[in-house]
Amino acid sequence: MTYRNCHASAEGVTSASRLAKSQPTALSWQSRGMDFEKLAQDRRSVRGYKPDPVSKELLDEIIAVATSAPSSMNTQPWHFHVVTGEPLELIRAGNTEKMMAGAPPDREIRSHGGYQGVHRDRQKEVAGQLFEAMGIGWDDKDQRRDWAMRGFRQFDAPVSVVGTIDRVLADSTVAYFDLGAAVYGMVLAAWERGLGSVINGQGISQSSVVRAHANIPEDEIIVITVAMGFPADEYAANDVQSRRRPVDDVVTYVGFD
Numbered sequence: 205m206t207y208r209n210c211h212a213s214a215e216g217v218t219s220a221s222r223l224a225k226s227q228p229t230a231l232s233w234q235s236r237g238m239d240f241e242k243l244a245q246d247r248r249s250v251r252g253y254k255p256d257p258v259s260k261e262l263l264d265e266i267i268a269v270a271t272s273a274p275s276s277m278n279t280q281p282w283h284f285h286v287v288t289g290e291p292l293e294l295i296r297a298g299n300t301e302k303m304m305a306g307a308p309p310d311r312e313i314r315s316h317g318g319y320q321g322v323h324r325d326r327q328k329e330v331a332g333q334l335f336e337a338m339g340i341g342w343d344d345k346d347q348r349r350d351w352a353m354r355g356f357r358q359f360d361a362p363v364s365v366v367g368t369i370d371r372v373l374a375d376s377t378v379a380y381f382d383l384g385a386a387v388y389g390m391v392l393a394a395w396e397r398g399l400g401s402v403i404n405g406q407g408i409s410q411s412s413v414v415r416a417h418a419n420i421p422e423d424e425i426i427v428i429t430v431a432m433g434f435p436a437d438e439y440a441a442n443d444v445q446s447r448r449r450p451v452d453d454v455v456t457y458v459g460f461d
């Protein structure tokens with residue numbers, strides 16, 4: 205797979221990243237839209253990584269882009285705990301131990317349980333694409349368990365970004381919306397710099413493990429993690445392009461002729 209938007213290496217920070225620190229520029233209607241459209245449509249989840257470290261400078265830039273997201277009343281209720289090295293290995297080991305022991309999910313956010321109906325159908329479609337790419341048989345329980353365990357290990361990515369919100373806003377659905385907006389900016393900014401990522405609910409399904417090893421303060425709620433790193437070459441799952449519902453299917457226009 206090729207990463208045409210690759211502007212950075214493990215060592216270097218790039219010109220594109222000046223975006224995060226530059227002064228606001230005048231809007232040009234001619235140039236708006238094109239690059240963003242390509243970025244948004246090219247991005248996909250990455251589930252195989254090189255072990256190469258990611259520099260704090262590069263991560264700072266990515267988080268600067270993420271935090272340019274809008275939020276309700278500009279409350280910016282998010283925090284990002286960027287974990288690597290020993291603490292991340294301890295999280296992986298703790299998650300693996302609990303999942304292998306059959307521990308029930310231990311999340312700090314409300315869960316929907318298993319998907320049903322059309323949502324289950326879409327879940328199965330992308331799982332089928334990933335299994336096919338990885339040569340995993342739908343009925344092969346061992347292979348499927350190994351794949352699930354990779355997910356709980358956050359796909360062995362060198363970095364895990366744990367996204368939290370302020371606990372005082374725990375009952376505010378809008379705070380989770382705000383964090384989601386920032387996380388989308390994060391995954392786009394990562395891709396634009398040649399990094400891959402996957403938003404990874406599996407990584408926080410044992411949130412007490414994450415809380416302990418990432419040292420998350422009590423006044424924050426763990427919502428999500430994003431696995432991140434340089435994409436492995438020749439990792440088939442990284443080439444999977446998930447399908448989207450057509451615009452006709454998701455939009456209802458009101459008041460148009």
Ligand SMILES: Cc1cc2nc3c(=O)[nH]c(=O)nc-3n(C[C@H](O)[C@H](O)[C@H](O)COP(=O)(O)O)c2cc1C
Nearest residue numbers: 247248249330355402403404405406407428444446
């Ligand atoms: C909230 C959220 C949680 C996710 N959790 C996982 C996960 O635990 N494991 C995984 O492999 N992918 C996870 N994903 C990635 C989705 O499967 C992926 O975004 C979706 O299939 C669309 O594919 P794309 O990202 O390649 O466009 C998650 C995505 C979101 C937004």
